[in-house]
Amino acid sequence: MQPLAERLRPVTLDELVGQEHLTGKDSILRKAIQQGKIPSMILWGPPGVGKTTIANIIAHTLQVPFYTLSAISAGVKEVREVIELARRQRHAVLFIDEIHRFNKSQQDALLGAVEKGIITLIGATTENPSFEVNAAVLSRSQVYVLKPLGPEELMELLRQAMERDEWLKTKNIELKETTALFNISGGDARKLLNLFELVVSTIQEDPVVITDQRVMDIAQQRVAIYDKSGEQHYDIISAFIKSIRGSDPNAAVYYLARMIEGGEDVKFIARRLVILASEDIGNANPNALLLATSCFQAVNLIGYPESRIILSQCVTYLAASAKSNAAYMAINSAMSIVSKTGDLPVPMHIRNAPTKMMKEMGYSKGYGYAHDYDNNFVEQEFLPEAIKGTKLYDPGKNPREDELRRHLKQLWKDKYNY
Structure with missing residues (x-):
């Protein structure tokens, strides 16, 4: 028997749960499908939110040949074979799952056929296409962003499953609690439905009473440690x-090995390390960002399997480094103030004054050019009047930022007297 998620896979847009912004009434994608005028597109979103389903609905709706390739197993040879078939048939739709795993030469093989209209390309990706999809392919495609499914949509999926699936209809199911089902699935419809089926099949009672505790117990016993399809992607990266x-x-290098063995994209791992180097280390060790950036560049240059060594060096260094989230907290605090206070006027003395009229209006008047003063510093207010004196950056408690704290105190006295 097929997994529940496959048995319930929608074949029309009306059966699809979620993605109303793309497939709802009068939406751009729905109109394109109904009119049979499908542009080449990239469907970008987390696992289990409908990327493959939308591609299948297009295949079911359009009266043209439809081919599917997985970027994990297909190469340039397979792409060219599909293009040749499409050329003979005058036109075809090609769906490439996990298109971000195609390298540049594989993506380049698609270009000519897309440009000439031989194929309409539909690519699915969980990664930001700006980073992972060839710019030439991207410029010839519409990018549609799919959203994670919320609690109401996940509940609708379970309701439909119990109403529509022939096997589930034979069960007397009492859905007492759903929090564990929703949390474990993480907004992934496929994961939710397959976990639901696993729980129902495991509970040998009538009625089948589903509680959070029972779901957790069954999931811990039976769910795979790392699924190469990406269903445990977010748990392991977390x-x-x-x-x-x-x-x-x-622990860090252990989970690195888990991801590599599970087929995770090494560029995705490297990109997350660059983010972490600023978010969790920041000015406690500025070299962390330099090493993480170099790691990302080297991984892109070298590729797998050698890139595992570069990743290991970077991971162990970042894990052993001093930590600080001061830069992360500073920008969050600043953005919170901006969202609450709006466009506060910039103080007159630090405004640009490129014209005579602006100078006469007082723009730039009283500004102290720091380099004209001792220690290249002169005390003056840079924040708007309404929030002057606001403290946003609080240096972390580590040797490097203690040095920054002392320097700021020496310059600003009470203003940076944390």
Whole structure:
């Protein structure tokens, strides 16, 4: 028997749960499908939100040949074979799952056929296409962003499953609690439905009473440790990041190995390390961002399997480094103030004054040019009047930022007297 998620896969837009902004009434994508005028497109979103389903609906709706390739197993040879078939048939739709895993030469093989209209390309990706999809392919495609499914949509999926699936209809199911189902699935419809089926099949009672505790017990016993399809993608990356943040290089390199063995994209891992280097280390060790950036560049240059060594060096260094989230907290605080206060006027003395009229209006009047003063510093207010004196950057408690704190105190006295 097919998994529940496959048995319930929608074949029309009306059956699709979620993505109303793309497939709802009068939406751009719905109109394009109804009119049979499908542009080449990239469907970008997390696992299990409808990317493959939308491609299948297009295949079911359009009266043209439809081909599917997986970027994990297909190469340039397979792409060219499909293009040749499409050329003979005058036109075809080609769906490429996980298109971000195609390298540049594989993506380049698509260009000519897309430009000439031989194929309409539909690519699905969980990664930001700006980073992972060839710019030439991207410029010839519409990018549609799919959103994670919320609690109401996940509940609708379960309701439909119990009403429509022949096997589930034979069960007397009492859905007492759903929090664990929703949390474990993480907005992934496929994961939710397959977990639901696993729970129902495991509970040998009538009625089948589903509680959070029973779901957790069954999930811990039966759910795979790391699924190469990406269903545990977010759990493992979370453990990986938290291990580095928690200064445990042993755990960090262990989860790195789990991801590599599970087929995770090494460029995705490297990109997350660049983010972490600023978010969790920042000015406690400015070299962390330099090493993480170099790691990302080297991984892109070298590729797998050698890139695992570069990743290991970077991961162990970041995990062993001093930590600070001061830069992360500073920008969050600043953005919160901006959202609450709006466009506060910039103080007159630090406004630009490129014209005579602006100078006469007082623009730039009283500005102290720091380099004209001792120690290249002169005390003056840079924030708007309404929020002057606001403290946003609080240096972390580590040797490097203690040095920054002392320097700021020396310059500003009470203003940076944390």
